[in-house]
Amino acid sequence: MIIRFAPFVLALAALIPFAPVSLAQDADWRHAVSMIGEPKYPEGFSRFDYVNPDAPKGGTLRLSEEGTFDSLNPVLAKGELAAGLSLVFDTLMKSSEDEVSATYGLLAESMSFPDDISKVTFRLRPEARWADGEPVTPEDVVFSFDKAKELNPLQANYYAHVVSAEKTGDREVTFLFDETNNRELPQILGQFLILPKHWWEGTDEAGTSRDIERTTLEPVMGSGPYRIASLTAGSTLRFELRDDYWGKDINVNVGQHNFGAIEYVYFTDRNVEFEAFRAGRIDYYQDNSASHWATAYDFPAITTGEVVREEIENPLRAVGIMQALVPNMRLEKFQDARVRRALNFAFDFEGLNKTLAHNMLTRVDSYFWGTELASSGLPEGRELEILEAMKDKIPPEVFTTPFTNPVGGETQARANLRQALMLFREAGYELKDRKLVNSQTGEQLSIEILLGSASLERSVLPYISSLKDLGIDARIRTVDGSQYTNRVRSFNYDMIWSVWAQTLNPGNEQAGYWGSKAVDREGSRNYAGISDPAIDELIRMVIFAKDRDEQVAAVKALDRVLLANHYVVPLFYSRAVKVAYRKMLAHPEELPYYGLGFPEVWWMNDGQ
Structure with a gap:
């Protein structure tokens, strides 16, 4: 399984005994799948254990990124992709952060594959909708997969043994493999972003046909909890929580997506980025420098408690x-x-x-x-x-x-x-x-x-x-x-x-x-x-x-x-993630065992 690794993104797992029997039988529809052991949460579970179901909704979370961006097209391996697009797009399955390698239905309510793992079928939720109200369909899934393999070399390699995606029912899509007994394929097919076929094949407000093979700065539409509200090319990006998000009450989303808006500001210099955090213009900062962490936090907000510092082992426990x-x-x-x-x-x-x-x-x-x-x-x-x-x-x-x-x-x-x-x-x-x-x-x-x-x-x-x-x-x-x-x-x-x-x-x-x-x-x-x-x-x-x-x-x-x-000159690493944040931000007392849960399960005190 691959980890989507950004400078601060790590997750997953300690070891549970391997259990081949967790693989589904032919036509056995499953709400979840685990590569190691059985899924922790049974069918019909109410929520993940690590969330706060009563977390308040609202407030604006201000984040920073180093560099720039020039594209909102999440498929292409070209251009500088903007941060945060996973807020806009859902996937077929969603990972649990308190298990090693388990995923649960998001856009898909269930999945099925035979003993020889020669294929996998996903059954979409009937209530799944795009932001414009149109239903998420098997055609959307097929379109997203085909374009990902066609236009992105990383995806083409990752899914090299998936030979086709086909609509096999009103709400079902089946992926066929050119090899058998690859236990990972069913699970990783739940990871890619699902895009709206009708939107990408339509026209923008000026009547110009969209082209998924090109970069774009037009705010893209998805089925996820947030929408792109505004942006300044290469500089700022604002996502706003959708009141009409189709999946806000399903079990894998309870207690999550608590910020009313999430803003990203880009900096070309890491030192300037940190100064913005010190000055109170940024709410959360992950420090990847041990020396900086040891010497740079002597400003007044630390003394008064306005800024909290934590070293959190969770995301690195099994990475x-x-x-x-x-x-x-x-x-x-x-x-x-x-x-x-x-x-x-x-x-x-x-x-x-x-x-x-x-x-x-x-x-x-x-x-x-x-x-x-x-x-x-x-x-x-x-x-x-x-x-x-x-x-x-x-x-x-x-x-x-x-x-x-x-x-x-x-x-x-x-x-x-x-x-x-x-x-x-x-x-x-x-x-x-x-x-x-x-x-x-x-x-x-x-x-x-x-x-x-x-x-x-x-x-x-x-x-x-x-x-x-x-x-x-x-x-x-x-x-x-x-x-x-x-x-x-x-x-x-x-x-x-x-x-x-x-x-x-x-x-x-x-x-x-x-x-x-x-x-x-x-x-x-x-x-x-x-x-x-x-x-x-x-x-x-x-x-x-x-x-x-x-x-x-x-x-x-x-x-x-x-x-x-x-092949390489090994460098160094720390066994804890170092984060500093404004005290108005809050997270569950017990974070997910293998993750930060940020920003999904965090919230802003009193909806500030």
């Missing part, structure tokens, strides 16, 4: 994080694993953690860091069997040497640079006139680290200094959001800063992260350019694991092989 600097192996200079390993020796995490982060960070050492899916030690049991079956295709150290990051700091940083230089020499480089050059061509090794936010520069600059000490022509290039997005989508970079968020139920998304077919697919998240038959084989083992034990073993084996190939 595996790989945050890393990612060299692009589509470029020849990064194709030698010794070069990539040397780049890790040049990164002095301990020095950075001490000087910039007050020792508040932890180094990432797994692609599933922080979860039970992370590999450790040497492989054994079923994991070892999996790896031994492909021992001629994977690095031999998988069997002999547990992965560890180099340890730096005052005493070790210089030794690590010497180790890096030795690896560069083994890979065909040498020092000449204090420049690290290719022994064959005489060309100096150059590395440009592309960033989309100036706030990351202070964490990268020490690394740039270390690379320069090795004789590398190293530099940072920070560009605006639109340029960054376009360059990353077209793989036009040497190295980027990226983060992957993993659930406890890895599946189809792994092919998009590390699979060979995603290497040349523009817009994919295979940022490193990995193309390895052994990894492709491991990904399929993860997707088609027959039970939970097999899935865990396959994931750990995948993690171990990814690490042994040194």
